[in-house]
Amino acid sequence: MPAGTYTVRFAAANRVNGGQQTVSVSVNGFTVLAGLQAVTGTYNTYQTAAFTVGPSGSGVPLGSLVAQSLAPVTVAAAPITGVDFGYSFDVIVNTNNAGQGSVRQFLLNANALTNANLAQAGQVAGRETSIFMIPNGATTGVPAGLRSGLASGLNASSGANAWARLQVLTALPTLTDAGTTLDGSTQTLNVQDSNPGQVGLGGSGG
Numbered sequence: 001m002p003a004g005t006y007t008v009r010f011a012a013a014n015r016v017n018g019g020q021q022t023v024s025v026s027v028n029g030f031t032v033l034a035g036l037q038a039v040t041g042t043y044n045t046y047q048t049a050a051f052t053v054g055p056s057g058s059g060v061p062l063g064s065l066v067a068q069s070l071a072p073v074t075v076a077a078a079p080i081t082g083v084d085f086g087y088s089f090d091v092i093v094n095t096n097n098a099g100q101g102s103v104r105q106f107l108l109n110a111n112a113l114t115n116a117n118l119a120q121a122g123q124v125a126g127r128e129t130s131i132f133m134i135p136n137g138a139t140t141g142v143p144a145g146l147r148s149g150l151a152s153g154l155n156a157s158s159g160a161n162a163w164a165r166l167q168v169l170t171a172l173p174t175l176t177d178a179g180t181t182l183d184g185s186t187q188t189l190n191v192q193d194s195n196p197g198q199v200g201l202g203g204s205g206g
Contacts, residue, residue: 008048012038027051039078052112089113090120091131094153097169103182106130107173110180128180132187134164136194143191154194161195 012023014037025033025048033048089109093101115126123129133143137152156165164187175182 003053005050005052007050008032009045010047011043011045012036013043014038014041016041037075039075088131090128091133093133093135095134095155095164095166097167103130103166103168104172106182107175107180111173111176115177115179123181126179128177130182130184130186131190132164132184133190134187136162136191138192146191163195 006027008025008027010023010025014020020037023033023036023038023046024031025036030051032051033046036046038044038046090106091101092103092106096102098104110128113128115128118128119125120129120131133146134153135146135150136154137150138146139148152162154162154164155167156163
C-alpha cells in the first residue's frame with residue numbers, strides 16, 4: 001500500500017439464529033479492528049480506526065504499529081454515547097525507557113504526526129511541545145490533570161530534594177520533526193518545583 005493514512009469501511013449484521021459472532025479486520029497481519037459485534041440483524045456500516053502506512057524505508061511499516069490505548073465497550077443498544085477514546089500524544093508521565101507516557105513514545109509520536117492545526121494550551125501554535133506531568137506523590141493540592149494518590153515518579157534524590165531521572169536503556173529515536181520542543185520545564189509548571197535552588201555551581205534547579 002502507498003504511504004498514507006487509511007480506514008476500512010464495511011457492512012456487517014448479526015446472525016438472526018445460531019448465536020452471535022464477532023468481526024475483526026487485519027491488514028498485512030496487523031489488526032486494525034478487533035472483536036466488533038454488529039448491533040442488529042440488519043446490515044449496518046462500520047469503520048476501522050485510522051492506521052498509517054509509512055513510506056518505503058521509513059522504518060514505520062504497518063506491522064510495527066501497536067495500539068497505545070485500549071478501552072473495552074459493551075454494546076447494549078445503539079447509539080453508544082459517553083465513551084472517551086481520547087489519548088494525549090504529548091504528555092510524559094513516567095521515567096520508563098519505552099511505552100505510553102515515556103520520552104521515547106513522545107519522540108515517536110512527534111515523528112509520526114504532523115503539526116497541522118496543532119494548538120496546545122499555552123504553547124506556540126503549530127509546534128509540538130512535550131508536556132511533562134510526572135507525579136510527585138502528592139495527596140493534597142494536586143494540580144489540574146493529576147489525581148491524588150499516584151505514586152511519585154521522582155526516582156532520584158539529593159537530601160530533601162528529588163527529581164526524575166529518565167531510564168534510557170537504548171538509543172532514543174532521532175527526532176525528524178523540526179517543529180518539536182522537548183521542554184523539561186513544563187514539569188515545574190504542571191506539577192511543582194521539587195528541587196529548588198541551584199544545581200552545583202551553576203544552573204537553576206527544578
